Amino acid sequence: MEFIDLHAHSILSCGVDTQSRMLFNAKRLGVTLGLCDGVEGKCRTGIEISAKNKSKLKSSISNSSNFDYVVINGGDEHINRLATSDKRVDILAHPDAGRKDPGVDSFVAEQAHKNGVAIEVNLRNLVLTKGNRRVNALKNVARTLKLSRKYGFDIIVTSGAKSRLELRSGDGVFQLLKLLGFEEVEAEAAMVFVPQRILDNNFRGAL
Amino acid sequence: MKRLPPTLREKKRYIAFEIMCDEPLVKDEVAREIWKQALSLLGEIQVSTLGLGVLDYNCDTSEGFLVCRNEAAWKIKAVLAFVGEVNEKKAHICVTGVSGTIKALKRKFLNKGPSIIEEKTYNKRVNLEIVRSFGECIDALPKDKELLSRLKDLNMKYIGLMKSDLEMEKSFGGN
Numbered sequence: 099m100e101f102i103d104l105h106a107h108s109i110l111s112c113g114v115d116t117q118s119r120m121l122f123n124a125k126r127l128g129v130t131l132g133l134c135d136g137v138e139g140k141c142r143t144g145i146e147i148s149a150k151n152k153s154k155l156k157s158s159i160s161n162s163s164n165f166d167y168v169v170i171n172g173g174d175e176h177i178n179r180l181a182t183s184d185k186r187v188d189i190l191a192h193p194d195a196g197r198k199d200p201g202v203d204s205f206v207a208e209q210a211h212k213n214g215v216a217i218e219v220n221l222r223n224l225v226l227t228k229g230n231r232r233v234n235a236l237k238n239v240a241r242t243l244k245l246s247r248k249y250g251f252d253i254i255v256t257s258g259a260k261s262r263l264e265l266r267s268g269d270g271v272f273q274l275l276k277l278l279g280f281e282e283v284e285a286e287a288a289m290v291f292v293p294q295r296i297l298d299n300n301f302r303g304a305l
Numbered sequence: 306m307k308r309l310p311p312t313l314r315e316k317k318r319y320i321a322f323e324i325m326c327d328e329p330l331v332k333d334e335v336a337r338e339i340w341k342q343a344l345s346l347l348g349e350i351q352v353s354t355l356g357l358g359v360l361d362y363n364c365d366t367s368e369g370f371l372v373c374r375n376e377a378a379w380k381i382k383a384v385l386a387f388v389g390e391v392n393e394k395k396a397h398i399c400v401t402g403v404s405g406t407i408k409a410l411k412r413k414f415l416n417k418g419p420s421i422i423e424e425k426t427y428n429k430r431v432n433l434e435i436v437r438s439f440g441e442c443i444d445a446l447p448k449d450k451e452l453l454s455r456l457k458d459l460n461m462k463y464i465g466l467m468k469s470d471l472e473m474e475k476s477f478g479g480n
Contacts, residue, residue: 114455115465119442122467123325127399225389228345260455262465263325263397270386270400277346277383 099286101268102293104132104144104167105191105218105256111135111146113260120262127267132297134169142166142297146191152180159186166300169218172201182209182217188296189254191218193242200238202245210251214299216292217242217251221266221274222258239278246284254296255288315356316375319404321414322385324367326396327444327462332362334392335369343384355380360407368415370407378403395460431471433464441468 107113108120110133115123117139124131132142144167149155155170155177162168167188170181173195181190190210193201202210202217210217219242223235246253255275259265266274268289275285308314324330336359343352355377362369373381385398402414423437433445444463447453452464 109452109464112455114452114459114461116467116470118467118470119465122442123465225387232345261395261459261461263327263395263461264389265397266386267399270382273379273383274386277380 099128099268099272099289100130101128101255101266101271101289102130102132102297103257103259103265104142104189104254104293104296105134105146105169105220106131106259106265108133108135108139110137110139115262117141120259120265123262123265127265129265129268131265132166132293136165138164144169144188146171149177150174152176155180156184159184162186167296171195173197175201178202178206179209182206182213182215184215185213187213187215188300189216189218189256191256191258192220192223193217194223194235194238198234200241200245202242204245204249207245207249207251211249215251216254216296217246219253219255219288220258221255221271222260222264224274225264225266236278243279243284252292252295253284253288254292255285317356317372317405318375318378319360319370319372319407319410320378320381320385321368321370321401321404321410323399323401324362324369324391324396325399326367326391326394328394329364330362330367330391330394330396331364332359332369335359335362338388338391338396339371339384339398342388343381346384346387347380351380357381366416366420368401370410370415390460393460428471433466436463438468442466443468443471 108117121131121141132144134144134146136145143165145162145165146169147158148171149158169189169191170187172178172190172193178193178201181187219239227235257266272285339359356374359371382400388398404410421437421439426435428435432448435443435445437444443466447464
């Protein structure tokens with residue numbers, strides 16, 4: 099099963115492995131990797147923006163035209179709304195960071211659908227948490243999926259890997275999504291079609 | 306006790322896997338973690354229908370295989386994808402193949418990786434202590450404090466790089 103993973107980090111941002119090692123391990127697992135390092139590299143690279151207010155968010159997005167895709171670190175309700183209201187944003191990551199709810203309400207869902215912003219399901223949250231936290235993370239995924247079915251916004255699945263040991267193979271992720279209640283078509287869209295659309299929309303020429 | 310006739314026996318699938326981890330693991334640790342994940346994710350009732358059993362694990366090659374029922378193979382793959390740590394050590398279990406017989410599984414999927422060479426050397430150019438290598442890959446211990454704290458946060462021991470990275474300081478962001 100193919101998997102395009104657009105949210106991973108190398109040593110150049112907050113990870114511990116070099117870009118080449120991350121790409122080598124990803125290739126071994128059959129994964130096409132995009133690195134969110136905020137520096138141009140050996141593969142498709144994106145930038146992950148963490149902003150606390152509207153002006154900082156807008157200026158960071160304006161300065162990110164060099165990258166293949168723009169990822170906004172969500173969590174705060176206001177930032178989630180701002181990120182999904184901007185057509186230049188490609189992915190809203192961690193919408194549920196520091197929250198008990200999924201961080202996606204009907205307004206965010208409508209805006210995400212209207213502006214083509216994909217909402218992230220980060221596997222790192224599921225794999226590295228335990229007990230109540232994992233239950234909460236699983237519940238949030240189920241609720242995001244429910245909202246996606248109603249409002250039609252795209253879900254994108256990423257590993258959120260900060261090391262080579264956090265990368266996941268396409269087959270494993272596909273079965274995992276099936277277990278979480280995704281239909282096969284929905285899982286395939288979240289793993290392949292949505293990330294491919296993001297890369298195609300922002301195509302800046304062959305590497 | 307008499308065995309079930311062949312028509313009533315459950316069909317089995319053997320799943321080969323490889324574990325990537327910074328530290329060596331033993332079979333008991335691996336089996337315990339797989340069972341723990343299966344039970345926490347699927348619950349006792351579902352796990353009882355999987356026919357799960359970890360049959361073998363070779364700590365030298367970090368490869369092993371388990372058995373499960375034919376129809377439950379996809380659930381086992383999902384469970385293995387959920388494993389992030391084995392006995393508090395960061396690890397990743399990667400499924401390398403599925404087969405109907407142990408003989409075919411061993412022939413096709415096991416003992417295929419490059420052998421690990423453990424040899425400690427210090428590379429002054431990139432300020433790293435190279436701990437082990439396999440093929441083109443290198444695992445190394447950094448001297449940089451920030452990298453050490455990142456490793457600690459991620460519960461890992463070594464950073465990963467390729468042999469070609471040793472020639473380019475840019476790969477480390479100028480560290």
